[in-house]
Amino acid sequence: MSEATLGVGIIGVSPVRGWAATAHIPALRALPNYEIRALGAHSAESARAVGEAFRVDAVFSDHEKLVIQPDIDVVAVTVKVPHHRELVSAAIGAGKAVYCEWPLGRDVHDARAMAALAAEQKVRTVVGLQARQAPAIEFVKQLLSDGYVGDVLSTTMVGLSIPGDAVGLPNAYMLDRTNGANLLTIPVGHSLDILNYVLGEFADLSAVTGLRRPLITIKETGQQIVKTAADQIAVIGTLTSGVTASVHMREAVAGGTGFLWEINGTDGTLRITADGAVPGIYPLTVVGARGRGEPGELAIPAAQMEKWPTLTSLEGTPAFNVGRAYAAFAADIDHDTRTVPDFADAVRRHEVIAAIERSAASGDRVKL
Secondary structure (H helix, E strand, C coil), X not given: CCCCCEEEEEEXXXXXXXXXXXXXXXXXXXXXCEEEEEEECCCHHHHHHHHHHHCCCCEECCHHHHHCCCCCCEEEECCCHHHHHHHHHHHHHCXXXXXXXXXXXXXXXXXXXXXXXXXXXXXXXXXXXXXHHCHHHHHHHHHHHCCCCCCEEEEEEEEEECCCCEECHHHHHHHCHHHCCCCHHHHHHHHHHHHHHHHCXXXXXXXXXXXXXXXXXXXXXXXXXXXXXXXXXXEEEEECCCXXXXXXXXXXXXXXXXXXXXXXXXXXXXXXEECCCCCCCCCCEEEEEECCCCCEECCCCXXXXXXXXXXXXXXXCCHHHHHHHHHHHHHHHHHCCCCCCCHHHXXXXXXXXXXXXXXXXXXXXXXX
16 A cells, blocks of 8 residues: 555546446545545536535536646546546646546547657556456466466457447447447457456457447437447457457347356366456456366455455445555555556557457458
């Protein structure tokens, strides 16, 4: 844990819903070396409401004022994706460390610009790919390092996002692919990040995308909206290690597997499952089999589950891995290490997403 208290300002807070209230605020309040010192909302009225709801005195409707506060060390950006670049750039310009939610930008160009600015200003960054900090993912990495499956031969992922054909109004903007928040960037992006983090990057890939349900109903109004973002994404490729990888993420189905990731090797198999295809949010279960043995659940070691003891009360909630990312970031600051995914990691993930888009559009296999 960090030796000094880090002051945090969160931009994009709602008093009634949203990722800041669900994950960031509970996570930060469970960590003794962080203090929430400012909150930002889209209007003065909303700012007053979030201040009262979360008992924070310093509230802002102007992000430019929040980022220059001298007691703020880290700015957390939790707004909708199209606004990330403006807010992140302002925080970096003020010399603050930045925790930006994933996706970092609407596209790879946004991501590269923010990463370049952070490098130029020499500020530390975190991107919200918090599944890397999940105890199950740390456990899987250790099992592979210990030779549990032998040499990895192939890996397969299947995931489900947005079952059914309706979404809530706050998520309607995700139906427009140009906003950069959709099946490809979020469930696929999060899932690919742990695949590449654990097994290595893609050397090449081929992709197919489909839009099978172009009309989606808004739950609150019953209105049908035309959807332009793909709801079927299938990728097959080769990792730099030679491992064959396949991924299929889909939306708008009645049911089916929420998330299944299988790693097959010469000596065994690992299977990681969850209820949905955003592995940083949903609790993960690890199942293994050696040789031709029967698969059985593998208990995640207590040392990994309790790595940050003050977060144990959040286990099973969306705040748990976000808290672990914040805790690891504070340790990185103390020890001058880099264990959390930063903007450079985000660029690599955006580059894979861009390659998937190019392949799907052209029908060609794409090298990375």
